[in-house]
Amino acid sequence: MITTIRDLRPNDPADAERVVRVRRAALPFMISTARGVAFEVASAHPDRRYRLLVAENADGLVVATAQVGIVHDSPEPGQGFVNAYVDPAHRGLGAGTALLGAAEEHLRAERAKAAYAWVLDEPPHRAFAERHGYRASRSAHFLRLDLTTAALPSLPGMLPDGVELRAGSAFAADPRPLFEADAAGTLDEPGDVPVEFDDYEAWLRNTWEHPYLDRDLTTVVLVDGEVAGFTAAHTDGAGRYSSAMTATLRPFRGRGLARLAKTDSLLRARAAGCTEAFTGNDTGNAPMLAVNARFGYEVCATETRFTKRLREQETPR
Numbered sequence: 001m002i003t004t005i006r007d008l009r010p011n012d013p014a015d016a017e018r019v020v021r022v023r024r025a026a027l028p029f030m031i032s033t034a035r036g037v038a039f040e041v042a043s044a045h046p047d048r049r050y051r052l053l054v055a056e057n058a059d060g061l062v063v064a065t066a067q068v069g070i071v072h073d074s075p076e077p078g079q080g081f082v083n084a085y086v087d088p089a090h091r092g093l094g095a096g097t098a099l100l101g102a103a104e105e106h107l108r109a110e111r112a113k114a115a116y117a118w119v120l121d122e123p124p125h126r127a128f129a130e131r132h133g134y135r136a137s138r139s140a141h142f143l144r145l146d147l148t149t150a151a152l153p154s155l156p157g158m159l160p161d162g163v164e165l166r167a168g169s170a171f172a173a174d175p176r177p178l179f180e181a182d183a184a185g186t187l188d189e190p191g192d193v194p195v196e197f198d199d200y201e202a203w204l205r206n207t208w209e210h211p212y213l214d215r216d217l218t219t220v221v222l223v224d225g226e227v228a229g230f231t232a233a234h235t236d237g238a239g240r241y242s243s244a245m246t247a248t249l250r251p252f253r254g255r256g257l258a259r260l261a262k263t264d265s266l267l268r269a270r271a272a273g274c275t276e277a278f279t280g281n282d283t284g285n286a287p288m289l290a291v292n293a294r295f296g297y298e299v300c301a302t303e304t305r306f307t308k309r310l311r312e313q314e315t316p317r
Contacts (some may be wrong), residue, residue, distance in 0.1 A: 002063070002094050004056040005102045009039050018062040026085035027120075029142040029233045029278045029300055031242045031245065034151070035211045040067075043205050048070035049110045053102055055086075055095040060159065061089045062093035068103040070110055080112030093125075095112040100132055106200065112316065113311050128227060134306035138282065143297035145277040147270045150296045153263050160255070164225075165264050168218030168232070178220065179203045181227040185247025189282075198300070210234075217272060219265040221248075221257045228252035231261040233269065241269045244277040246288065259291050266295065 009015040016034035023032040037052070044050035050069035053061045066084040082103040086096045107115055111254075120131045120137055159165070171178050183197040197203075208215065216235035229248035235241050243265070248258045266277060279297060281288045 002098045003058050005053055005098050006056070007144040008037070008041055008052040008054060008065075008227045010038065013038070015062075019052065019065045022054075022062060022065050022087045023085050024088045025089070027142075027301075030143060031212050031236045031240060031278070033211065033236050036236075039211050040238045043209075044069070045072055045202060045206075050275050051106055053099055053105075055099050057090065057093070057095075059252060061090075063090035063093070064099055066103050070107070070112060072115075073197070076156040078111060078113035080110070082106040082107065082115050082117050084117070096128060097132075104308075108310055110196040115308050115310055117305045117306045117308075119306050121304045126304065129306045132308070138284070139302055140149055140280055140282045141299045142301040142303070143279050143281065143292055144300040145266075145279075145292075145295060145297045146275070147266070147277050148275050149178050150266075150270075152266055152270065152276075152295065154306070155260075155263055155267065159260075162227075162262075163257075164222040166213035166220045166222060167262070167268075168213075168220055168230070172215070172218065175204070175208050176200065176210075177227045177313075178230065180247060181220075181230055181247065182207065182232075182245065184249050185230075185245065187245070188250075212236070212242075212244070214241075217265055217269050217274075218269075219261045221252075223252055223257075229257040229261055231258070231265045233265050235269075235274065237274040241274040241275060241277045242267075243277070244289075246279075248265045257305070258288070259294070262291065262295065 004272045008019060013034055014097060016037040020034050021038045041052050046154060048069045053068065055064040055065045057063050064084065064086040066082055068082045071079040084096055084099045104115060109278060119125045179200050186197050212234035214233045214235040217235060219231050220227060221229040229252060231246040232244040233241060234244045246258050269277065279292060
């Protein structure tokens, strides 16, 4: 039985560790650390109305957690999100229902029109979402690569003319070119809610300064001195590496630059002691799925995006 739904205690490292334990149990293919959990709460934009909820059982044990808020940077107002994670050892006891109810109450209070949620594409999870009024849309794969055994390709002995590889840390003095490349790449990312990616200061706070971002393992591809593509690396300091974003800008596609960036980053990740690599791709993103398959990544789970209308479109007066 769930007795308490509350917000994360932001100044309590032990509370952040409880959230990490639940997330790792529910989604072991995602990077999660106590420092990252505290950061996501502390750095959230005020307009995001972000809350990190936890569910405690009668013994005071945190058995589930949820992220909820508003997509404040969307040109379509009123788009909300909620992602709930329940410890597998405590499923079926009401934690997910209690968290979802609290999250939807928060979104309605913030006048959200819809709630979007990622749900594991397994019968019990899909049934739970559908029982609560959510309807499925697109899906995405989680992929895993064992870096201890993977037969990673070598970098070419000579890069193509004009092509240069640099670590993300080389841009510490002026990361704006990476922001611009990230913004351009994000425009082509599949998504249900459009986002206006034009706030450099917010990008510095939430992406460049994020504790998961490993600038030394992030690889940037330059062509004639211009950023042409990149792969952003997240690590947890415990051997786990994740490709947070890989993109090639439109004028430079078709040259194998994404594969080049990932090769460089993965080789350096293994040399740095990382043992597992994870990434995620929309199921319709055939080009990146093909690139990752060539490295040896294998699908380890699939998520489906579900949505629920929270209130009807208002009629202008």
